[in-house]
Amino acid sequence: MTSRANLPYTYQDLFPHAGNAPREHPTPASISGASFSDTIRNGSHHWTPARNLTAPVRSTWAHWRKLGKRLVRPKTLDFETATWEVFHLIVNPRKMYRHNYTYKHSGKSSYSRDDPSFLILVTGFLCVSAIAWGATYSPNFWDIGKLILTMVVFDFYVSGAVIATLSWIVSNKLFNPSFSVLAALSPASQYNINYIDWAFCFDIHCNSFLIIWCLLYLVQFFLLPALTHEYNFLSILLGNTLYFGAIGHYFIVTFYGFNSLPFVSNAYYTRGSPVATTNPARILQMIILAGVIPVLAIAWILSILFRFNVAYTMVHNYFD
Numbered sequence: 001m002t003s004r005a006n007l008p009y010t011y012q013d014l015f016p017h018a019g020n021a022p023r024e025h026p027t028p029a030s031i032s033g034a035s036f037s038d039t040i041r042n043g044s045h046h047w048t049p050a051r052n053l054t055a056p057v058r059s060t061w062a063h064w065r066k067l068g069k070r071l072v073r074p075k076t077l078d079f080e081t082a083t084w085e086v087f088h089l090i091v092n093p094r095k096m097y098r099h100n101y102t103y104k105h106s107g108k109s110s111y112s113r114d115d116p117s118f119l120i121l122v123t124g125f126l127c128v129s130a131i132a133w134g135a136t137y138s139p140n141f142w143d144i145g146k147l148i149l150t151m152v153v154f155d156f157y158v159s160g161a162v163i164a165t166l167s168w169i170v171s172n173k174l175f176n177p178s179f180s181v182l183a184a185l186s187p188a189s190q191y192n193i194n195y196i197d198w199a200f201c202f203d204i205h206c207n208s209f210l211i212i213w214c215l216l217y218l219v220q221f222f223l224l225p226a227l228t229h230e231y232n233f234l235s236i237l238l239g240n241t242l243y244f245g246a247i248g249h250y251f252i253v254t255f256y257g258f259n260s261l262p263f264v265s266n267a268y269y270t271r272g273s274p275v276a277t278t279n280p281a282r283i284l285q286m287i288i289l290a291g292v293i294p295v296l297a298i299a300w301i302l303s304i305l306f307r308f309n310v311a312y313t314m315v316h317n318y319f320d
Contacts, residue, residue: 067116082117089210093253096207097260111261112199122206122213126152129217136221137319147318151217156209164202171196171258174280196261204257208250215246220311227311236304239311244300248293255288 071077088096113119130151134144172179175194220227220242227239259281303310 067114067119071116071120076115077117077120078115079117079121082115082121085118085207086121086210089207089253090214093207093211094256097256112197112203119206122156122210123152125213126156126217129213129221132221133217133318137315150318160202160205160209163205164198167204167254167258168196168198168201171201171284174283196258204254207257208253211249211253212246215242215249224311224315227309228315230309230312231307233307235311236307236309239309240300240303243310243314244296244303248296251288251292255284258284 085096127148130148131144133151134140134147138144138147172195175196179195220239223238223242227235227242229235302308
């Protein structure tokens with residue numbers, strides 16, 4: 001028996017692998033949601049980790065390059081999930097964000113889509129709608145081509161890029177008081193707590209635009225013979241309700257999208273503290289409910305009172 005056998009066992013003897021394992025020091029990214037919420041309730045912190053800060057952050061261009069690579073590899077596309085998202089965005093958008101979108105992206109460094117399947121479906125829907133509209137109301141090959149270009153490129157992608165840029169600036173201003181556009185162009189800014197990617201803002205636009213396509217490109221196509229009577233009251237009422245309802249629903253789904261981010265949850269703000277009065281989630285909700293929706297409701301009432309047929313005007317702008 002060796003002299004070592006007479007000595008008491010040490011921690012390394014009982015757990016030989018533990019001594020070789022590196023010690024993990026707690027970081028903001030490693031704190032669990034429950035413990036961090038308790039810390040906030042105690043008043044020691046008022047900020048939350050938006051993502052794993054040690055994970056590599058992709059730039060916007062790198063994100064689009066990855067989408068392009070998957071686009072030319074059909075086997076990597078997940079159309080089943082994209083179809084599920086399309087269905088629930090129309091029927092129950094809140095369920096889509098709660099049960100699919102948030103949890104699927106909770107472990108990633110970016111909350112934007114890395115699969116172009118959803119974009120392919122929406123682009124295909126718009127192309128089919130443009131062909132149907134053109135074949136019915138302007139049966140000319142050149143006119144149909146221009147209609148596809150207008151509906152797909154300008155109505156969806158160009159307007160989406162503009163809206164995504166505006167929402168990217170506004171949302172980052174709300175959740176990052178020190179945010180500036182020039183500073184955001186540097187890669188280091190994306191490690192900031194609560195930073196919202198531009199690609200995520202564009203995804204929110206794509207999700208919200210689906211109800212626009214459903215009501216104004218699909219449903220309106222079948223109702224158009226009844227909507228184009230310029231001064232008929234029922235035609236004006238139905239057409240204007242369709243348009244203003246679609247736009248209002250667009251903003252509501254947009255709010256659901258930003259509210260799905262983990263750091264937007266009201267649980268991260270202490271009740272009764274000064275931070276609670278300036279909760280960005282509350283501000284965003286008030287912008288939609290007390291700002292955009294009432295303005296749309298007033299515009300809808302005025303358009304009916306003054307007999308302004310929105311559907312008639314839009315159709316003539318497209319085909320005249």
